[in-house]
Amino acid sequence: MAEAPGRIAILLELVGDAVREILAHPLRSLLTLSGIVFGAASLVSMTSIAVGMQAMAYRDLESIGFPRSLRVRDQGPRGDATRAADLRHPGLRIADAEALGAMPGVASAMPNIWGTDQVIVGPAGRRIAPVEGVAAGYLTVRNNRVIAGRDLGPLDISNVSRVVVLGEAVVADLFGTAPPVGRTLTIGGTRFTVIGVVAEQVYEMAPIDNSWITRRMYVPWTWAQRYFREPGRIDQVLVTARPEADLGDVIRRAELLVRQRHGGAEDYRLINEAAEVRANLAMADQVLGGWNAVMYAISIITILVGGIGLFSVLLISVRERVREIGIMKALGADEGDIRRLFMTESLTLAVVGAVVGVAAGAGLIVLTKWIGTQFGRQFEIPLHWPGAVFAIGFAIAVGVLFGWYPARRAAGLDPVEAING
Amino acid sequence: MAALIEARGLTKTYRLGQVDVQALRGADVDVARGEFVAIIGPSGSGKSTLMHLLGCLDTPTAGRYVLDGEEVGGLHGKRLAAVRNRKVGFVFQTFNLMPRLSIEENVALPLKYRGGIARRERRARAVAGLEALGLGHRIGHRPEELSGGERQRVAIARALVGGPAILMADEPTGNLDSKAGAEVMRTFEALHAAGNTVILVTHDPNVAARAERTIEMADGRIVA
Ligand SMILES: Nc1ncnc2c1ncn2[C@@H]1O[C@H](COP(=O)(O)OP(=O)(O)OP(=O)(O)O)[C@@H](O)[C@H]1O
Ligand SMILES: [Mg+2]
Numbered sequence: 001m002a003e004a005p006g007r008i009a010i011l012l013e014l015v016g017d018a019v020r021e022i023l024a025h026p027l028r029s030l031l032t033l034s035g036i037v038f039g040a041a042s043l044v045s046m047t048s049i050a051v052g053m054q055a056m057a058y059r060d061l062e063s064i065g066f067p068r069s070l071r072v073r074d075q076g077p078r079g080d081a082t083r084a085a086d087l088r089h090p091g092l093r094i095a096d097a098e099a100l101g102a103m104p105g106v107a108s109a110m111p112n113i114w115g116t117d118q119v120i121v122g123p124a125g126r127r128i129a130p131v132e133g134v135a136a137g138y139l140t141v142r143n144n145r146v147i148a149g150r151d152l153g154p155l156d157i158s159n160v161s162r163v164v165v166l167g168e169a170v171v172a173d174l175f176g177t178a179p180p181v182g183r184t185l186t187i188g189g190t191r192f193t194v195i196g197v198v199a200e201q202v203y204e205m206a207p208i209d210n211s212w213i214t215r216r217m218y219v220p221w222t223w224a225q226r227y228f229r230e231p232g233r234i235d236q237v238l239v240t241a242r243p244e245a246d247l248g249d250v251i252r253r254a255e256l257l258v259r260q261r262h263g264g265a266e267d268y269r270l271i272n273e274a275a276e277v278r279a280n281l282a283m284a285d286q287v288l289g290g291w292n293a294v295m296y297a298i299s300i301i302t303i304l305v306g307g308i309g310l311f312s313v314l315l316i317s318v319r320e321r322v323r324e325i326g327i328m329k330a331l332g333a334d335e336g337d338i339r340r341l342f343m344t345e346s347l348t349l350a351v352v353g354a355v356v357g358v359a360a361g362a363g364l365i366v367l368t369k370w371i372g373t374q375f376g377r378q379f380e381i382p383l384h385w386p387g388a389v390f391a392i393g394f395a396i397a398v399g400v401l402f403g404w405y406p407a408r409r410a411a412g413l414d415p416v417e418a419i420n421g
Numbered sequence: 422m423a424a425l426i427e428a429r430g431l432t433k434t435y436r437l438g439q440v441d442v443q444a445l446r447g448a449d450v451d452v453a454r455g456e457f458v459a460i461i462g463p464s465g466s467g468k469s470t471l472m473h474l475l476g477c478l479d480t481p482t483a484g485r486y487v488l489d490g491e492e493v494g495g496l497h498g499k500r501l502a503a504v505r506n507r508k509v510g511f512v513f514q515t516f517n518l519m520p521r522l523s524i525e526e527n528v529a530l531p532l533k534y535r536g537g538i539a540r541r542e543r544r545a546r547a548v549a550g551l552e553a554l555g556l557g558h559r560i561g562h563r564p565e566e567l568s569g570g571e572r573q574r575v576a577i578a579r580a581l582v583g584g585p586a587i588l589m590a591d592e593p594t595g596n597l598d599s600k601a602g603a604e605v606m607r608t609f610e611a612l613h614a615a616g617n618t619v620i621l622v623t624h625d626p627n628v629a630a631r632a633e634r635t636i637e638m639a640d641g642r643i644v645a
Binding site for chain 2: 332
């Protein structure tokens with residue numbers, strides 16, 4: 001006897017027969033598949049889009065907020081200060097910033113002087129703009145873009161240099177169309193040299209308008225301190241932990257240090273940016289997790305409805321082929337042969353539906369990206385594989401579940417009755 | 422000669438609602454290897470019922486049945502299907518070919534259900550079987566493209582492809598004109614001459630006359 005066919009050959013023949021049967025009724029098969037196709041397509045596209053958006057929102061939130069930062073803000077002496085401690089220690093001081101900066105685990109402690117409106121006079125015109133005192137590298141650290149010249153450096157700070165970084169939006173009023181870097185202007189009558197121009201970060205997902213950044217002027221905080229504030233007073237310190245340091249520990253020690261230095265006075269406020277960022281990320285997680293749960297639920301229902309379509313089409317197919325089934329049995333096909341025939345048909349339909357649906361979902365992702373580019377947005381949406389795997393796996397389960405009864409019914413037919421109708 | 426079929430008291434009762442229909446009331450049948458037997462009798466006398474039992478397409482309500490040395494009267498399901506596949510070649514009045522399959526695919530079907538035979542081998546044996554019945558020029562065609570006589574000869578090739586112990590036919594010429602019917606009968610005679618055991622049911626006395634022996638039925642019993 002010739003060599004027996006292997007498992008693969010047997011499987012291929014079963015699938016081949018099923019495909020032949022499916023192609024014999026193209027329209028009916030297409031209608032059967034539609035539910036599963038829609039379910040799989042919506043699952044893959046929507047979870048991919050949700051996960052992609054989530055990743056983008058994450059990146060935005062992480063760059064807007066500062067997951068490794070703590071802000072200590074001056075509250076000033078309370079207006080109704082009567083307690084001795086409040087009277088003795090009025091507000092945040094340079095020495096606080098220095099002490100924070102010297103703490104182990106702290107990368108930087110950057111003093112800030114709040115912007116106050118000043119009259120700015122440039123060669124091409126004048127305007128009123130807030131002037132803010134910042135530390136070296138502060139603008140860059142806060143994720144703004146220095147689009148011309150440079151950011152403020154350590155020497156500018158230590159020399160109390162009269163240099164300024166302009167917000168992008170004030171350039172035209174003061175300098176017209178000429179490039180401003182290297183030229184001069186006056187702030188409240190004092191001459192400054194422009195060393196750079198700063199623009200804001202644009203976020204893909206977060207509905208955040210940072211354009212106010214471009215309407216300000218940034219000078220060394222040392223200069224702003226002398227010009228705007230009483231000796232020793234500052235408005236804020238931005239404390240950033242070293243990457244290797246334990247963030248919670250740094251925050252706890254920083255809080256303790258400031259409390260001790262202020263001897264119980266309530267003239268400062270702590271803003272835990274890290275916790276805010278975490279809360280925002282958690283919220284984004286929750287919103288998108290909820291969205292994904294809804295999409296999974298909708299897709300499961302759609303695929304199940306597709307399964308019911310599959311079920312009824314298989315029953316129709318069994319009824320139509322009663323005579324054929326009878327002939328097969330008369331020729332020696334046993335119940336297993338007939339069951340396999342219909343189960344293979346059911347599974348082939350389900351898997352083809354799911355695969356077509358995943359492909360359609362991938363198409364929808366491409367379409368979404370394309371629409372994004374039409375609006376000048378670059379969406380990064382990688383295919384969400386768990387969604388695709390789930391869609392195909394669930395379709396297989398549906399194929400088994402809804403193929404089982406029709407297959408059993410076909411297998412149980414009596415050959416003589418089936419042939420005679 | 423050794424007995425191929427030995428059936429005792431075969432009974433088949435159909436239940437129609439509250440009424441029992443006794444299609445077969447205890448038939449004893451013996452067929453020797455190499456015989457050519459015709460079953461005759463009026464309509465409704467139980468010829469088809471008997472053939473279905475002898476062909477293992479159905480199970481008797483009562484009675485013993487030994488086919489080719491194997492007790493098959495009590496077999497069901499998978500095991501009965503296997504006997505049907507290996508020992509019986511059945512030809513129907515209405516051909517019962519699969520309309521969407523080519524004739525060689527039709528002929529190869531019993532080998533497919535036997536399992537363990539590669540597709541190429543099955544096809545080769547089907548083609549050889551068709552050629553032996555003078556249908557080589559029709560290979561690749563669908564049943565609908567063939568004449569009635571040709572279709573019935575395809576069905577005979579299909580019944581023979583698995584090398585059965587017995588060839589059975591229930592009114593094989595019933596749906597054919599006389600010329601095609603005569604051709605089909607010549608095929609059965611040639612197969613018998615070549616050593617095959619043949620049992621067929623017929624209404625046609627001319628057909629019955631060509632058999633070696635006739636079994637006559639009436640009202641669910643064998644009367645002669
Ligand atoms: N599935 C069935 N259910 C109920 N009664 C049946 C069934 N099959 C056959 N019968 C009955 O059994 C009896 C014998 O039928 P059978 O088909 O064996 O006769 P037959 O001799 O082949 O007749 P014909 O020459 O018309 O083919 C008939 O009365 C028929 O009505
Ligand atoms: Mg009959």
